[in-house]
Amino acid sequence: MGALSNMEALILRNDNLSGQLPSSLKNCSNKLALLDLGENMFHGLLPSSWIGDSLHQLVILSLQFNNFNGSLPSNLCKIPSSLAHIDRLTMLDLSNNRLYGKIPIGTQLQSFNTSYFEGNSNLCGEPLDNKCPGEEPSKHQVPTTDAGDDNSIFLEAFYMSMGIGFFTSFIH
Template sequence: MSTILGDSLIYEDSVRLVIKSQDIELEKITTILTAIDLSSNDFEGVILKALKDLGSLWILNLSDNNLRGDIPMEMGQLNMLEVLDLYWNHLTGKSPQELTKLNPRVSQFNTFENNSYGGNFDLCGPPLSNHCGTSDPSHVPHPLESEEEDESYFASGFT
């Protein structure tokens, strides 16, 4: 099903969801704004590289979970992404330069302050002021399981 407003197509498709044993039909899904909010779900594991396949994604909220590991550089392939919320996780490693090159309107990832990445104490690199390789040498990073195991563990919350 599609709805035309003026000369532009803004609604397309419908989807059927089952949330907490309730069957919900969502009709007229907008193509103007595509958002996923997975915040506050206690998800564990790494951020899925497969998120790069969501090319029309504008907003992605993964805040307040237990995600760990690096931010995948593949996230830089989300050309439409305007909001990425990773606040309060356990992310580590260098912030991917690919994110700073995203340019939906302006290079906004370069404008984020350190508090935008709060709770990810081991995350480093631009646009953060925390430079990589300068952390406390007594701090030992959490050992990571294989990436495939972590991704399948994260994805198991969707089955």
């Protein structure tokens, strides 16, 4: 557990990993800022019991292009409300999974680019244009600018290179 608690970045993108997210990831809680498990074959529920509560240091969480789903018959998965409690999160990519329901309201979840949620046809709520059943159109729109997109791309690239450098330093 000692090695996991000191890990700052974990990038396992496009590695043909499958199964449910390992619960041992919750032991990375002390310093883990970057978790990129995108483009794998993970399935099952996003673990609401620890993903937002234990991994509260996350800055980047990338889980796109997996197959997160719930139990039958719907076989769909909700975004855990605990993700709204991560106040350092600057990038969250949950696109192209089988997520459904309302995007949890949190300090920054509504400010993320809509592309980070696309490919989840049953997902609704801000920042998406797809309103949830019984939801009134928002009277206050979050202004978007191209500069914000440029900043998020810069931050994503910065943190990815930071993670790669971090892991490279362990190899040598």
